[in-house]
Structures are given as structure tokens and as C-alpha cells.
Amino acid sequence: MMTCAEATRLVSDRMHRPVGPWARLALHVHLLLCSGCRHYEQQVVLIRYWLRSKPMQQPDTSAFTPAHLGAEARTRIQMSLSARTHHQRNQP
């Protein structure tokens, strides 16, 4: 019988490439007998479905642009950076 490592690898591989009939049969038998690999296959199918149904989106980083920082935050960052630079310059 196919091992669990072979079965999980095959479950993942068949998303990217065609799998031969004997490998498909061996996987089918393994999945009938092994609840752990059956659960893994269900997870892979769900993840694949979720990824295909959700369009890729860029994260919204507009809140982190310097233009949106308040004057106090900009001053604090500048002081922190200059203190760090001063500390690095004075290290041996």
C-alpha cells in the first residue's frame, strides 16, 4: 500500500500535473483506508477552491504613507532615527 508521505505528495502534485491511472488508483485506495490523508485531501481541495474564488488583492498600505503621519509622529520618527544614527557612529 502507498505510504502517507507518498499519498500527501500525490494529492499536492496532481494539482500541478497529470497523474497516471495506476497512481490515481493507488491514491484512491489509500484515501479509502486512511482518514488522515482523506482529511488532508479535503483541506487541499478547500484551499484550492478558496484561492481560485478570491481575486488576488494588493494590501491597502495607504494608511502607512508618510503624508498621513501627523507632525508629532514624523518628529518622533526623525528623532529616533537620528538617535540611532548617532549611537551607531559612536560605537567602536
Ligand SMILES: [Zn+2]
Ligand atoms: Zn495516509
